[in-house]
Amino acid sequence: MKSNLLIAIVSSFVFSAGAQTQIFNGGFEDWGNTSPGNADEPTSWYSNKTGSTVAAIGPQTCFKETTNPHSGTACVRMETKYYVLAVVNGNLTTGVVNAPSQNKSEGYIGTLNHSNAADQRRMEFVGRPDSLIGWYKYTQATSGTGATAERGKVVAFLHTGDFNDPEVPVNGNHPDLSGNKIGKALFITEATNTTVWKRFSVPFDYTTGATPTHIMISVTPSENQLTTAPGFTGTGSIMWLDDLQVVYNSSVGMEENTKNDFHVYTFEHSMFVDFGAVTDAQAVVNVYDLTGKVVFSSVLTANQQNELKLPSYLMSGTYLYQITGASVQKSGKIALK
Incomplete structure (x- = not known):
């Protein structure tokens, strides 16, 4: 048997005979980064607290969760929070959380720090996987405009060189590097609470036949970049993530x-x-x-x-x-x- x-x-x-890489620390068992990261982030992953100058001013939104992970001893928890006069989206990424200004529409995830061009964060990745899979839990914001419409997001870009997400620049906030994209996988949660671990699987959509050199992943409990929930009261949306990996189809x-x-x-x-x-x-x-x-x-x-x-x-x-x-x-x- x-x-x-x-x-x-x-x-x-x-x-298979082709190179097939996996996502590094996708189980979020290892925590702590050397500079420019910090001890409160999963190893090789980053949050707004180690983002560009304006992004780092915001509250901590990424946390180690040791209570009831999907497997192992830990998972990651991300929380959207109200801070001073704005809502800060919960976030986790293999790149840099960039906020060139206090205009939320200009915020983006990139492999280069908007405040420090020498700060480059790229996760090496060689391979063309079929799909992105993982396990998540989710709770929506408890107050504020659009609270019941809140949804979480996991997005992975396979690319060469450097990359930015969103790809289209806003007010000249970053260069257009969309030509470096090779493939993309996108998962959006349902607009509802999910209190038990739930598996997701989404395909990679390839735009070229090239082989990537890196993968850029970003996760947030607030898929709407301009969200205003929960406002100045209540609790923002929360997303838990564990066992994130890619799957290859091969005979x-x-x-x-x-x-x-x-x-x-x-x-x-x-x-x-x-x-x-x-x-x-x-x-x-x-x-x-x-x-x-x-x-x-x-x-x-x-x-x-x-x-x-x-x-x-x-x-x-x-x-x-x-x-x-x-x-x-x-x-x-x-x-x-």
């Missing part, structure tokens, strides 16, 4: 495949990837359980032995791994004892 189950999982799994089964001869092994609760002779500076390793869920991701360092401390909550058993980069590819199985 177990053997048949493993064969079914592996045959439908996402490994190729999961076989051990290698573009470079390097060793992968485990000892105690660590995974070792010997990159001593590998010069690829863009490689990423993803570890999956036997349901296909990403349980660990890490960027690998070239020209050295990589020792990766695996999460303590991973139980003994068999896991699948995939290593992809510009010039390397390897997939297989590891065992934790």
Whole structure:
């Protein structure tokens, strides 16, 4: 029975001969960023508190939630809040929350900080996935104009170079980089409360046949950028998100495949990837359980032995791994004892 189950999982799994990256820290288990991020954000993800100058003035809208995550020990919670004279949309992104002015219509998410051109935040990503999936909970604002129309949003852009969302500039707030877009996946919640975890799955819509180099994701409990709910009283919309990942459609089964001869092994609760002779500076390793869920991701360092401390909550058993980069590819199985 177990053997048949493993064969079914592996045959439908996402490994193939093409590079297939996963979203880094899409389970929101790891928290804390070095500058320009802060300790209150998921690792490799950012909020308005580390956005451009005006955006950072607003209240904290992104929080670590350890009560009843969908899986693991944590998820992320985003809250829309009233602050002084305006409503600040809850937010989470792999890029930068930019507010060039106090005019909300000029706000945007970008890979470059509007206040500091040297601050570039891009999540590396190589692959053309079929869909974006995740789990969410949602509550609407309790007061204010349009409270019952509030909806949450998750949007992912596959791109090259830098990128901005919305793509069309407003009052010259950013350059038009829409030519760098390769694909987009968009999920909008229903305009209703969802108090138990609910799965979503949306397809990527591709505009070119190119291969992306990065992914930019942004999440908000207030899909309307100009929302005024909850006003100066009440509670704004709240969205919880967990286990965000991409899915690849492939007819190729999961076989051990290698573009470079390097060793992968485990000892105690660590995974070792010997990159001593590998010069690829863009490689990423993803570890999956036997349901296909990403349980660990890490960027690998070239020209050295990589020792990766695996999460303590991973139980003994068999896991699948995939290593992809510009010039390397390897997939297989590891065992934790």
